[in-house]
Amino acid sequence: MPSLKDLKNRIASVKSTQKITKAMQMVAAAKLRRAQEAAQDARPYAERMEAVINSLAQSVRGSDSAPRLLAGTGDDKVHLLVVMTSERGLCGGFNSSIVKLARVRANELLAAGRTVKILTVGRKGREQLRRDLGDHLIGHVDLSEVKRVGYNDAKSIADDLLGRFEGGEFDIATIFYSRFQSVIAQVPTARQVIPAQIEESEEASPLYEYEPSEEGILEDLLPRGVATQIFAALLENAASEQGARMSAMDNATRNAGEMIDKLTVVYNRSRQAAITKELIEIISGAEAL
Amino acid sequence: MADTMQFDLVSPERKLASHAAREVQIPGAEGDLTAMPGHAPFITTLRPGVLKVSGPEGEGAFVVTGGFAEITAEAASVLAEHAFPVAEFTTATLDDMVAEMRTAVENAPAEAKAEASKRVADMEALRSVVSA
Numbered sequence: 001m002p003s004l005k006d007l008k009n010r011i012a013s014v015k016s017t018q019k020i021t022k023a024m025q026m027v028a029a030a031k032l033r034r035a036q037e038a039a040q041d042a043r044p045y046a047e048r049m050e051a052v053i054n055s056l057a058q059s060v061r062g063s064d065s066a067p068r069l070l071a072g073t074g075d076d077k078v079h080l081l082v083v084m085t086s087e088r089g090l091c092g093g094f095n096s097s098i099v100k101l102a103r104v105r106a107n108e109l110l111a112a113g114r115t116v117k118i119l120t121v122g123r124k125g126r127e128q129l130r131r132d133l134g135d136h137l138i139g140h141v142d143l144s145e146v147k148r149v150g151y152n153d154a155k156s157i158a159d160d161l162l163g164r165f166e167g168g169e170f171d172i173a174t175i176f177y178s179r180f181q182s183v184i185a186q187v188p189t190a191r192q193v194i195p196a197q198i199e200e201s202e203e204a205s206p207l208y209e210y211e212p213s214e215e216g217i218l219e220d221l222l223p224r225g226v227a228t229q230i231f232a233a234l235l236e237n238a239a240s241e242q243g244a245r246m247s248a249m250d251n252a253t254r255n256a257g258e259m260i261d262k263l264t265v266v267y268n269r270s271r272q273a274a275i276t277k278e279l280i281e282i283i284s285g286a287e288a289l
Numbered sequence: 290m291a292d293t294m295q296f297d298l299v300s301p302e303r304k305l306a307s308h309a310a311r312e313v314q315i316p317g318a319e320g321d322l323t324a325m326p327g328h329a330p331f332i333t334t335l336r337p338g339v340l341k342v343s344g345p346e347g348e349g350a351f352v353v354t355g356g357f358a359e360i361t362a363e364a365a366s367v368l369a370e371h372a373f374p375v376a377e378f379t380t381a382t383l384d385d386m387v388a389e390m391r392t393a394v395e396n397a398p399a400e401a402k403a404e405a406s407k408r409v410a411d412m413e414a415l416r417s418v419v420s421a
Contacts, residue, residue: 038302041302041303041304042301042302042303044297044299044304045299045300045301045304045368046301048299048359048366048368049368052332052357052359052368056332150302151300151301151302151370154301207330208330208331208332208359209329209330209331209332210331210332210333211317211318211319211331211332211333211334212318212319212333212334216334217332217333217334217357220334220357221334221357224355224356224370227301228301231301
């Protein structure tokens, strides 16, 4: 049985923990709103870009002059997995679920005899992957100094990827991130970015004139498309992270509340018990006289 | 024929403009062009330059670099990698971007060098529009 003083200290410490989690929840809520706005602002550009690349790609597909970013290297031996996670913890299962998805994919690929390379974005993913897939890590992008992800961050990641692709380091690149569905639901997602994935569409697009040629434009646009997809993923990730943190901290605050209630009951009981005990001692002492 | 068209200017980070326009002057990679309502469907990449819009709601000018423009009979949408209203574009921003492009020239493979340095020249040409 812990002493009264111990119980009191315990309650005080849980209370201060609760204050911290409550504050973190509110900060996350504010950041979430900003992150969602940023994701929304980026959407028109990404959608347009995808639509144009799609329609261009359909017209050049099959021709020998299709750029490598579209046609691929014709091989699928070396896979690059880009795992995007957060820089900070305390956000529930956010990082683990992304890493889990990536790990499952990596093991599948390894079992199928492919070579796997992993590039991590964000500290948390690196820490988790280092344990069992440490040999496959080829690089890391540190965003801990970045307060708000900008297009330039995405662009430098994309440039890194494109450089490695040109250098023949991999055949297929897939990004792993968390798609923001709602505050309580974030869906870990894998998306292939190189070679570009083209959706079939039956919709006839108007016949455009191109300047420079179709291939020329595609060659210019495909790298931008990669950067745009990475940027969109980073923003979705940022929103998901805050959403996950918000619900995790909400849970923590509630749990702390429950714990405080329970401890208070125990504290009151033992206080009463102590008083009763003292009374009994006094009374039996008086009777003995 | 309608005398205005829909004009959209978006960068990856935000939507800068979306309104009706009578004409849009676009710095295309192979020369400037002006899009007006009823233009034939057309897609071009951009070179760094100034994009001018005039419409019922007045005139606007933006500095754009990189990206492309998609023009149809009813709309002109410009997707630029970087876009600033001319008023927000300062010498400091320009210097940064020129410096960045200079390093890009140095790192560029031999066959792409000419093109990269052309971009620097385009950038330098923008100095004249920079607000002091």
